[in-house]
Amino acid sequence: MADLFSDAWMKGFMEHWNAEPELSDALAQIGFNSVIGYGFVGDAQPRGVLVVDNGKATSAGEYEGEALNWDIRASEAQWKKWLAKPPGMMGLGVAFTSRKMRFEVGDYASMLKDPRMAGPFIKSFSVMGRV
Known part of the structure; x- marks a missing residue:
């Protein structure tokens, strides 16, 4: 497996994202457009x-200074835990309130209040586990 959030890993994630109807098709129905960064807590910028x-x-690919709509961070150990066993709504809520998951950019609360976005966000974790 390529290093988490490396160029190769992110390209694999993109392929799996587009192959998952519960993610890409669901977001297409609401016209979702976004630039999403992924990385580790404590880093100056996202990795992917x-x-x-x-x-x-x-x-x-690798992050190269793009303006982000979302910047999602967790420890490397936490990301790997989620790749092995994707979280559900409750697990993500606990991760957010305990600061195991952080949004450097983006509004987690408003996203989760919109089921059209919350479902695909949760699905993205199981898609990550396929990379």
């Missing part, structure tokens, strides 16, 4: 970035 246009991932 995924660009989503109308629900589909259109580019992915």
